[in-house]
Amino acid sequence: MTIEFSKKLTQHDTPIPGVKLYDLPVHGDNRGWFKENWQREKMVSLGLPDFRPVQNNISFNEKAGTTRGIHAEPWDKFISVATGRIFGAWVDLREGPSFGTVFTAELDASQAIFIPRGVGNAFQTLEDNTAYTYLVNDHWSADAQSQYTFLNLADESVAIPWPIALDQAELSDKDRQHPRLADVVPMPAKKVLVIGANGQLGKALQDLYGGDAAVEFAGRDSFDIGAETSFRSRNWKNYSAIINAAAYTAVDAAETPEGRACAWAVNVSGVARLARTAVEHDLTLVHVSSDYVFDGGQESHDETEPFTPLGVYGQTKAAGDAVVSIVPRHYIVRTSWVIGAGSNFVKTMASLAKRGITPSVVNDQVGRLTFTEDIAACIKHLLDNGADYGTYNLSNEGTPQSWADIAADVFELTGSPRDSVTGVSTEEYFRGKAAAPRPLASTLNLTKIKSTGFVPAESSSRLAAYLRNGRVDS
Template identity: 75%
Template sequence: MMMEFSKRLKTTTTPIPGVVLYDLPVHGDNRGWFKENWQREKMMALGLPDFSPVQNNISFNEKAGTTRGIHAEPWDKFISVATGRIFGAWVDLREGESFGAVFTAELDPSQAIFIPRGVGNAFQTLENDTAYTYLVNDHWSADAQGQYTFLNLADETAAIAWPIPLADAELSDKDKTHPRLAEVSPMPPKKTLILGADGQLGKALRAIYSDDTSVEFAARADFDLGSDTAYADRNWKNYSSIINAAAYTAVDDAEKPAGRNAAWAINVTAVAKLAKVASAHGITLVHVSSDYVFDGTMGPHREDEALSPLGVYGQSKAAGDAVVSLIPKHYIVRTSWVIGKGNNFVKTMASLAARGVAPAVVNDQIGRLSFAEDIAAGIKHLLDSKVAYGVYNLSNDGEPQSWADIAADVYELTGHPRDSVTGVSTAKYFEGKQAAPRPLESTLELGKIKATGFKPATADKRLADYLEKGADA
């Protein structure tokens, strides 16, 4: 079969999710031929993942009929033929609905194929002196072999129609003894690590991912953000994403020397360590940010608004955002006024109402509540839908309110008079107290995340539900 010259670079999808066949432009003349075997910019434009290859391997096969595989490895591969021609067979050996799906094709040097982690790869040479090449995005090691998944070349379920019968082909003894599909343990997906799993958002993330065995939850005692050992002891190659819901949030204490050190250690230094890990291993980092990165002199705040923090807490969060923004795969989820399981403003107001207290509450700070269950759902939506990386505002929707408005709503919803709540300015409320400066405008513009298909519930609906169920339900 003659190789076709000067084809247009194009892609063809296959029955196996993530497996994509590429036609490569090959330019030839009387001297031979030339091709761009892998061209990151052009291929990414066609949808090839930015899989960051780190090693290039070549399998040379002297005789036609040499047959290798079916091996599913714990890394992605971009495969092509340097010289000769092969019959390729790929079987999905990952956990999921597509387990066992098969795709076959003949490949010459004018074609290439992308094979995601966990998809079994096999080939049979159709010509002598065939060289089969592949880029991989992890370094081969002897330890990694324990993470391989194998399928027998003669599996009856896959029913691969080998051009040269296996009885006449050249096989290794190991390949002859690999299990049938019914005996294969599917390769599990890479894991997600959730940090800060004991906080309000962390508890909501635990709830939304409770049935997902690929998700690990790390509370403060499980993962010390300040310890180099915590980062070194984990095999990051097995992770696809990190959700950083951990933060130092004691806004007023951050203005004191000890609090300032703690805020920067957790909100900046630890975030930089996470960023280094994520960048080195191609991990998606989801980082939870705050309305405090703005000074509150304008609004609603857009994702592209220049950062202008007032106090130490806001400055540390803004610095963390800047670090995370440099990671190729990142989501900065900016939120405000978080309400979940644990101590929070709504729970405090409900307690005051129950005790008959008539509080003075700030009435010139404007924003929206962000219920932890909706933040968690929004984060899961971003990761599942694989929308463009970047910054996304995420709060509940509805009309912006002051803290005093919300407090009055809590009183009313719990059967107490709204006028028990008295409004007071921020300046008056904190008069004579050592307190951090607060942004007066905290409302976040939600158009960007809505455009991805995620529609946050209104804050008033969530507030009513929250109080009806009980603050810690």
């Protein structure tokens, strides 16, 4: 075998999404040759996923013509040749529009190929004593083998041009029996798990993802982030991302001894369990944050502002954000004044208006509403578009308002006079009441999320639609 020495490390796209072919630098002299078969830093910089291999396998093949069947496995593989030469064939057996797409190539020791989970892999040796080596990012197990998807080597629809005819090749009886493409059940995509599926945001995510088999919803009855058993009961290898829509949000109750313990248990300890799981299994973790991580001392808050929480709830949200930030693949979506299904400020004001009650409402806390349908859409946008990981502020668009301004809007939109609402200061409203401190300025700077191509809807239009569509009665 003649190996081409001193190639430049180069990545080549193929017709199969995610399958990348590499030229490897091989350095040789009179003693033999040397190559960097896998070099994480250089290859990741070229665009190879940082797929975190955990096992190295070698397949030695004594005779030319040895043919290994088309097996799609539930993990990623990085394949190269140690000695000899192969004809490789790869068929996309994943659910989706590229199902059945074929790519073939001859590989020697100066080449390698990355094969994502669910792409069928096969090869035929072209020389005696060929050693085929591959890295995988999961450990083999009998349970994992049950998730394989297979395709017959002789399938007529993919028509792989084997250099050595299959009737003259060495192959196993099992590989001869695998199904044709028409009978193959495609390998499903890894799932996204939504935690806290029965809350305001969880319900909005259900509305958005309804019918998508790749998204799984878990309420507290089936997944409690405060219970270690919830984490042990799932096979995390079948997931790609976790959306954490669970949180302790009782701002005032968090100031009590019992509430403080609950807030820390859910917003910090539970989040730490999610973060640990995401790190261990290389998952994307989406976490929802709050304007309460700030003291409201600035007119507008961007993503780089240091935490300055005033009360227990804000302290636990800030601590949770800090924990999530160590996950390599994370999105923190920081929101303010959330409105969705369930009890919320807009519903309360609409109910008061309906009953003819004239409330006093705080007029020195300023910010923007964030409707849960927009939070859900933003999360989907970040995941679908592969936005840079990190923290993103999110609220609805529009001129910042006080709670009293919003209450007046609700009264007007429901047919009551705006002046039914009386504005009072935060100090006056809470005088004599046990209440948590609140930031006076909660307006979030939206420049970063807009730079990803996501533009939130206007708060005024969302509020009108929310009231018009009867959401206040849900």
